[in-house]
Amino acid sequence: MLGFDVIGFLISWLTLFGTYAILSMSLNLEIGFTGMADFGKVAFYGIGAYLAATITAFTFLFVNGIKCPLHSVEAIVALKECASKNPALNVSIFVLCILITFIITGAIGYLISYPTLRVGPAFLGITVLSFGELLRIFMRHFEPTGGTKGLAGIPHPLAWIPDPRLRDGIYAAIVLVVMLLTYLLSEKIANSPFGRLMRTVRDDEIATLCLGKHVPRIKAAVFFLASGLAGIAGVLLAYYLGSVNPDMFVPAVTFNVWAMVIFGGMGNNKGALIGSAIITFVDRISFVVNLLFPQAIISPDYIRWMIVGLLILITLLFKPQGLMPETPIKTLALTAVAEESGGEENA
Amino acid sequence: MLEVIDLARYFGGIKALDGVSLKVKKGSIVGLIGPNGSGKTTLFNVVTGFYEPTRGEVWFNGERIDGLNPNEIYLKGLVRTFQIPRLFQSLSVLENVLVTPPHQIGESPLNALFKKKWANQEMNLARQAFNILKMLGLAPYTNIKVSDLSAAHIKLLETARGLMGGAKLLLLDEPTAGVAYTTARELFDFIVKLRDEKGLTFFIIEHRLEVLMDYVEYVYVLHNGKLLSEGKPDEVVEDKKVIEAYIGEG
Numbered sequence: 123m124l125g126f127d128v129i130g131f132l133i134s135w136l137t138l139f140g141t142y143a144i145l146s147m148s149l150n151l152e153i154g155f156t157g158m159a160d161f162g163k164v165a166f167y168g169i170g171a172y173l174a175a176t177i178t179a180f181t182f183l184f185v186n187g188i189k190c191p192l193h194s195v196e197a198i199v200a201l202k203e204c205a206s207k208n209p210a211l212n213v214s215i216f217v218l219c220i221l222i223t224f225i226i227t228g229a230i231g232y233l234i235s236y237p238t239l240r241v242g243p244a245f246l247g248i249t250v251l252s253f254g255e256l257l258r259i260f261m262r263h264f265e266p267t268g269g270t271k272g273l274a275g276i277p278h279p280l281a282w283i284p285d286p287r288l289r290d291g292i293y294a295a296i297v298l299v300v301m302l303l304t305y306l307l308s309e310k311i312a313n314s315p316f317g318r319l320m321r322t323v324r325d326d327e328i329a330t331l332c333l334g335k336h337v338p339r340i341k342a343a344v345f346f347l348a349s350g351l352a353g354i355a356g357v358l359l360a361y362y363l364g365s366v367n368p369d370m371f372v373p374a375v376t377f378n379v380w381a382m383v384i385f386g387g388m389g390n391n392k393g394a395l396i397g398s399a400i401i402t403f404v405d406r407i408s409f410v411v412n413l414l415f416p417q418a419i420i421s422p423d424y425i426r427w428m429i430v431g432l433l434i435l436i437t438l439l440f441k442p443q444g445l446m447p448e449t450p451i452k453t454l455a456l457t458a459v460a461e462e463s464g465g466e467e468n469a
Numbered sequence: 470m471l472e473v474i475d476l477a478r479y480f481g482g483i484k485a486l487d488g489v490s491l492k493v494k495k496g497s498i499v500g501l502i503g504p505n506g507s508g509k510t511t512l513f514n515v516v517t518g519f520y521e522p523t524r525g526e527v528w529f530n531g532e533r534i535d536g537l538n539p540n541e542i543y544l545k546g547l548v549r550t551f552q553i554p555r556l557f558q559s560l561s562v563l564e565n566v567l568v569t570p571p572h573q574i575g576e577s578p579l580n581a582l583f584k585k586k587w588a589n590q591e592m593n594l595a596r597q598a599f600n601i602l603k604m605l606g607l608a609p610y611t612n613i614k615v616s617d618l619s620a621a622h623i624k625l626l627e628t629a630r631g632l633m634g635g636a637k638l639l640l641l642d643e644p645t646a647g648v649a650y651t652t653a654r655e656l657f658d659f660i661v662k663l664r665d666e667k668g669l670t671f672f673i674i675e676h677r678l679e680v681l682m683d684y685v686e687y688v689y690v691l692h693n694g695k696l697l698s699e700g701k702p703d704e705v706v707e708d709k710k711v712i713e714a715y716i717g718e719g
Contacts, residue, residue: 315575323558343578458595
């Protein structure tokens with residue numbers, strides 16, 4: 123009998139949606155608002171995931187006085203045993219990882235972007251794309267984090283909740299809360315004078331420079347923020363899956379996020395949310411279909427990519443601005459102007 | 470206020486500017502005219518730091534500014550507009566004007582998160598910007614995207630932006646190109662008003678001599694990269710050399 127677990131499906135979709143929504147909003151800050159083509163999103167996503175996995179596994183082993191390599195079988199067994207012993211440890215490491223990762227991935231993003239922001243936009247894209255690939259290949263051969271096998275058995279921040287359904291449900295809620303915070307942050311940035319500068323850089327970099335604005339500094343700040351956010355998405359992924367390995371972070375992930383932003387609408391945070399919701403939904407559905415019909419003639423796994431490609435094509439043909447086109451900035455300026463012109467009429 | 474001494478700029482063998490010296494006094498409105506290709510825009514480009522001079526000096530408010538970057542010169546209060554306006558196409562008219570003031574509090578990414586810090590300044594700048602737009606007759610278009618604006622309005626907006634940027638000396642490159650005759654006169658009336666009220670100085674490239682000559686106090690005429698003539702508008706108009714440069718030798 124085909125058993126379809128609706129709640130389980132929703133939980134896994136919402137978790138994945140939250141993670142990807144953070145990624146697409148961070149990409150939206152770069153390409154949508156500032157016009158920086160970041161083809162290496164996955165690098166920072168991966169760094170975030172690896173940082174969370176390494177820090178968590180190391181701390182748990184260290185606190186429990188177990189001495190063995192992080193990737194060894196003994197470590198995985200030991201981690202499983204001590205995962206639910208101390209809820210406070212789980213939660214505090216989770217919070218700590220998010221903070222540390224934000225700063226470290228942000229700083230790495232800043233350093234990577236530093237030499238490329240002063241030259242043409244294509245350089246940034248190529249540099250971070252190759253950085254991501256090099257990092258992935260390096261991690262495949264880096265023994266301390268398990269090489270191609272990666273790390274497994276990472277204690278879940280809610281491992282002390284015995285019911286797995288409840289645990290996953292609460293975790294999905296946490297991911298959605300982080301997503302909401304990211305959304306509020308992005309909106310705040312986009313609707314400020316700094317957000318206005320981001321758009322002027324996108325529209326005409328030279329003209330912005332002529333107005334006495336420090337364009338490389340603006341770009342670097344955006345890149346720091348966006349990379350940091352991508353790192354946080356990586357942390358959420360690592361805990362959700364409980365394991366990381368280098369081949370999770372192929373460039374296709376980056377392009378998937380690009381698809382979400384193009385589909386949803388560049389320069390619109392709500393668009394990024396909708397784009398990631400729909401594309402992760404397609405992803406999950408095709409996964410479920412794949413499980414239900416293992417002997418399908420064409421694997422739904424491949425159909426997933428075709429659907430994403432089709433969505434992009436249709437978007438570009440019929441609604442090139444995406445589902446939700448960019449909206450004007452909602453700064454205070456218009457209120458001031460409304461007051462001013464209102465005052466005139468009264469006088 | 471602005472003094473240019475023996476300024477030259479060569480592009481390979483072409484002498485776009487060849488030893489030009491001129492002065493713009495504080496609080497004056499000075500015109501710069503000359504046939505096409507005479508080096509007017511090149512002069513502006515060199516003065517505002519877009520090109521490095523091959524030779525010569527540029528002084529602004531007692532400071533030597535040749536060789537500085539455009540953004541540094543801009544911050545000193547020497548602001549130019551472009552012959553072909555470079556506006557931010559996807560931003561509204563108001564936002565285009567609002568971008569110009571330097572060193573806004575909310576432009577730092579950290580401050581941007583705290584609305585309280587920049588709200589006040591933003592409101593004040595917006596009021597100021599709106600008043601400038603009103604004076605230039607752009608008020609009805611405040612919230613319209615620049616990409617939807619007509620050519621004449623784009624010209625006016627470019628000037629509005631120059632005015633907003635804390636300018637002391639404004640270099641206007643053909644502010645009335647493509648603008649209706651009456652609008653052009655209104656624009657110049659407004660320039661005079663700004664000079665009188667705010668003590669701004671203007672240095673204006675203009676091809677519409679019939680408008681320009683009624684407003685400027687002094688005119689420089691460039692021809693083939695050299696200063697051909699200078700003086701009060703009526704003197705220059707009578708100058709035989711100028712007439713020859715414009716309509717050919719008779």
